[in-house]
Amino acid sequence: MTRTERPSETRRTFFAWMIGLAASVVGLGLAIPLAGYVIGPALKRRDTSWAAVGPTGSLRTGEPEELEYASTVKDGWRTVTAKKGIWAIKQPAGEVVVLSPICPHLGCGFRWAAGDHTFKCPCHGSVFDVTGKVLAGPAPRSLDVLPSKVEQGNLLVLYKEFKSGLDHPVEL
C-alpha cells in the first residue's frame, strides 16, 4: 500500500521560506539590472555642442534670419548629423539673439511674417514680436532663447530643446 507522506508543519514552513527566498533572490537579481537597462538610456541627457551657424556680418539689425544649425549627435546607437533651423536677430547694439525654432505652446515650427514684423505659429495661432514676446494666442511664454556667442565674426549656437506648455523654459 502506497503511503503519501506530508512533512510536519514546521518543516513545511521552512520549505516555503526557502522557496520564497530563492524566488526573491532570482527576482531581484533580474529586476534591478533590467530596470537600469530599460531606464538608463531613456534618462540620458542629450549632449549638444556649439556649432557655427554663419558669419554675423550679413545679418541685418532687427530682421530675423533663419540659419542652419548642424551638429553631430548621438541618436541611440547611431551618430547622425542633426540639422535645425534657428532664428538669429541682430540687436541695435550689435549683439545677436538666437531663438529656438520651436513654438513654446505645443512644439510646432513658427514662421516669420515680414509684413507684420511678427513670428506666427500656424498650428494654434500664437503670435510673437521680434524679441519673442507673446502678442496673441495660447503660447504660455516667450520664444526660447538659445545660448550663442560670436567668435572671429562667426555666430556660434548651442542648440537646446525645452518642455512645451510651461510658463517658464525648462530644458529637456
Place this chain on the structure above:
Amino acid sequence: MAGKLYEWLDARLNLKSLGHTLLDEAIPGGASWIYVFGSATLFIFCLQATTGMFLALYYVPSPDSAYDTVQYIQHEVPFGWFVRGLHHWGASAVMVAVGLHLLQVYLYGAYKRPRELLWMVGVCLLLLMMAFGFTGYLLPWDQNAYWATQVGTNMVASVPVAGDVLVRVLRGGATLGALTLSRFFAVHTLFLPALMGCGILVHLFILRRVGPAGPWSAEQAKQRSETFYPRQVYMDALVMLGVFLLIVVLAWTVEFPLADRADPADHTFTPVPEWYFLFFYEFLKYVSGPLEPLATWVLPGLFILGLLLWPLIDRNPERRPSSRPMALASGGAFLLVVFALMGVSLWNLHATPKTDPSVARGKALFAQQHCAACHRIHGDGGMVGPDLSYVADQRPDRQWHLRHFREPQSVSPGSIMPAFTLPEKDLTDLTSYMVSLKSGAGTPEGGEPR
C-alpha cells in the same frame, strides 16, 4: 492582507483546488535531487525568454545596424553587457540542463510505456533548442556569426536533390545577407518561442496525465510517495537559484567579446561554432567527397529518428539499469563518441595559433580611423599614401611607427600624413598591426614578397 486578498480571489476563482492540482501531485518514491533537471531546464528557458525580450529593446536585425546595436548594448546601455552575458551563458546552460535531463530520463528508463509520448515531445523540444542556438548565433552579425552561419547553411546545400532550394529558403536568397538576418531574427524571437511554448505545455500536460516515473525499482516506488509541494518544489527552487547564481557569475566575470563586424570579403576568418555543435563540426572533418551528405544528413537524420522513436525501439519493459545492458551500452557509446569528438575539437582549437589580440585591435583601429582612405593593404584602400601590405619588411622597428603616428614628419620628412594623437594604447595596437604586415605573414601560404 495577502491572506484576505487570497480569500477574495479564491471565492471567485476557486484557487484552492487549482493549487491542489498543481502542487499535491504524488511523486512515487518521494522527492529527489535527481528529478531537478527538467525544472532547471524550464527555468533557464524562461530566463532566456526574459533576457531575450530585453535585448530586443535595443537590437535591430539589419546588416547595417545589427553589429552597432549589439555594441551599443554591450558598451553604452547600463547593465547591457550583463543582460547580453546572461543570454549568452544561459544558452550554454540550457544545453547542459537539457543534456542532463535527457541523461536522467534515459538512465531511469522513464521513457518506457506509458511515457513514450512524453519522451518524443521532449526530443522535439531538444531539436527546437538547437534551432534556437543556430539562429541566435547569427544575430550579432560579427565575423564569427557570419562565417559560422555561412558554414551551417552551406551544409544544408549538400542535402541530395532538394539542397539548393532548401539553402535558398533558409537564407532568403542565394547568399547570406539582409534577408537571412531578418528571417533568422524572426524565427529566433517569434516562431521558435511560439513553438517552444506550445511544446512545453504539451510536455507538461503529458507529464501530468501519465505522472512522474519515480525510482526504477517498482518495490521502492510502491513503498512510499510524497506530494510535489513542498519538498520537490524546495529542491527545484534551490537548484534554480544555484543555476541562476552560476550564470550571473559567468556573465559578470567572463566577458563575451564581439569579433569584428561581419565582412563578407574577408575570407581569412576561421569561424568556430558554439561548443554544443563542436562534436558535429569535428565529425565533419573526417568525411569528405561523395560520403559528405552521408555524414551531414543521413547519419544525423537517422540518429534523430532513432532518438525520437527510441521508446518504440527499446521494448524491454525493465527500467532497472542492471537489466538493460544493451540500452546503457549504446547510450554510453554515443556519449563516448560525442565527448571524444568534442575533446579532439577543443584540443585542435587550442593548438591553433591565435591572432595577437593587439594586432586584431590595431586592424579594427585602422578601419575606424579611415586609414584605408589613403593607404592600400592587399588591394583594398586608397593610393595617396604608401601601400602598407608589407610595411614591416621595410619598417620592422616599433619605435619608428610610434614616432611616425605621433609626428609623421619627424621620421619621414616631407610626409603629408596628418599626426594621429590617439591614446597610447591605440597607438601600440596600431603599431602591432603595422609590424604584423610582412611578407610571409597574414596570408595563408605566405604572400608573395615583391
